[in-house]
Amino acid sequence: MEDNILTSIAKIKVLGVGGAGNNSIRSLINSVNVEGVSFIAINTDKQALKNIANDELILQIGNEHGRGAGAKPEIGKESALTSEQEIKKRISNTELVIIAAGMGGGTGTGASPEIARMAKEQGALTLAVITTPFEFEGHKRMRVAKQGLEELKKHVDGYIIVSNEKLINAFGELPLNDSWKYSNKTLKQLIRSIIDITTMPSAINLDFADLQSLILNNPGEIVVGIGKASGTDKAQVAVTNALKSPVLETNIIGAKECMVHVAIGSNGTLNDIKTVANTVKEIIGQDVEIMFGYHQIADKNKESADSLTVTIIAAGINSDVPKSTQQIHEEVNAKILNSNIQFESESTREISLNASNANDYIANNFADTNDFTNENLLEDVFG
Numbered sequence: 001m002e003d004n005i006l007t008s009i010a011k012i013k014v015l016g017v018g019g020a021g022n023n024s025i026r027s028l029i030n031s032v033n034v035e036g037v038s039f040i041a042i043n044t045d046k047q048a049l050k051n052i053a054n055d056e057l058i059l060q061i062g063n064e065h066g067r068g069a070g071a072k073p074e075i076g077k078e079s080a081l082t083s084e085q086e087i088k089k090r091i092s093n094t095e096l097v098i099i100a101a102g103m104g105g106g107t108g109t110g111a112s113p114e115i116a117r118m119a120k121e122q123g124a125l126t127l128a129v130i131t132t133p134f135e136f137e138g139h140k141r142m143r144v145a146k147q148g149l150e151e152l153k154k155h156v157d158g159y160i161i162v163s164n165e166k167l168i169n170a171f172g173e174l175p176l177n178d179s180w181k182y183s184n185k186t187l188k189q190l191i192r193s194i195i196d197i198t199t200m201p202s203a204i205n206l207d208f209a210d211l212q213s214l215i216l217n218n219p220g221e222i223v224v225g226i227g228k229a230s231g232t233d234k235a236q237v238a239v240t241n242a243l244k245s246p247v248l249e250t251n252i253i254g255a256k257e258c259m260v261h262v263a264i265g266s267n268g269t270l271n272d273i274k275t276v277a278n279t280v281k282e283i284i285g286q287d288v289e290i291m292f293g294y295h296q297i298a299d300k301n302k303e304s305a306d307s308l309t310v311t312i313i314a315a316g317i318n319s320d321v322p323k324s325t326q327q328i329h330e331e332v333n334a335k336i337l338n339s340n341i342q343f344e345s346e347s348t349r350e351i352s353l354n355a356s357n358a359n360d361y362i363a364n365n366f367a368d369t370n371d372f373t374n375e376n377l378l379e380d381v382f383g
Contacts, residue, residue, distance in 0.1 A: 010208035018108025021100040069106025076110020104133040104141040109148035116155035128159040158215040170246035202295030218315035233348035235275035238310040240352040256316025262294035265305040282339040
């Protein structure tokens with residue numbers, strides 16, 4: 001755990017449900033140390049919970065044998081209902097519940113909608129971050145995942161979809177273990193970005209009330225893009241990287257409302273922050289309502305002093321049809337080419353237009369992967 005403990009005004013609980021959710025929790029427990037933010041790994045499989053954390057951070061649901069759901073969502077649902085009293089006890093007095101789960105299996109698919117219902121019944125803002133299966137896992141698993149997602153939508157205020165199929169398209173040419181690392185880190189990064197933005201004290205704050213307003217005003221799918229850059233035109237490049245993330249299911253262009261957060265090194269200027277806001281409006285649309293925040297990050301080295309990271313949480317997107325990565329990139333590029341965005345350097349303009357593959361995404365979003373081991377990487381993805 002990190003030594004510095006931040007204080008969260010809102011009480012937040014992150015629930016990892018099923019195999020994929022459990023593994024995201026395991027990573028987050030070791031990297032997030034914010035007062036008011038807590039984690040619970042929930043599973044029907046007693047054995048799967050053993051190596052995650054102490055008893056206070058785990059909850060085995062269903063019968064006492066704890067042998068899992070056998071890829072049957074009905075068992076996951078029944079297990080959640082059986083343990084409803086204990087689940088409600090563990091999530092009481094919570095303002096934001098984030099549910100991390102994989103769709104397509106038994107526990108995540110079956111239990112998550114019921115757990116979301118329980119959270120909402122207790123008055124919590126409820127947000128789900130879910131993964132969908134690879135196509136090669138078969139039509140049945142895809143069908144189960146779709147049915148599970150539709151059921152989950154009934155009980156959450158907002159949801160974020162991470163498509164494993166898009167992940168394999170982005171990282172499929174990388175070495176096998178690296179692909180799993182980045183897919184797991186993507187799920188973790190999305191959850192952590194929400195926690196950080198709503199709890200990080202800064203010169204201009206974004207907080208839980210802003211997130212609550214964004215989601216309740218625009219219930220349904222939430223899209224998160226994260227981009228990092230340094231050097232000349234870093235503000236423009238970071239925004240472009242955020243909007244071109246290869247894991248996005250939906251184009252952020254046209255969103256009605258978004259939260260934009262900038263984490264900037266000591267070399268950053270007010271002009272950089274202004275450029276971020278202007279670039280977001282130029283690409284997403286001039287009518288978008290923006291809630292803006294930023295904080296200055298501590299310098300670890302020369303590179304971090306010059307870095308700028310943009311996180312965009314968007315809602316109110318009128319698109320029920322997933323788009324390919326290529327389609328999203330083409331639409332973002334068209335906006336750049338037909339906008340008033342100014343680049344000091346033609347080379348960085350070309351970088352923004354051409355950023356389109358996994359290596360670009362990794363370089364711009366993941367400084368390293370030292371917080372991952374090879375253990376359970378496949379389980380992280382398949383859940």
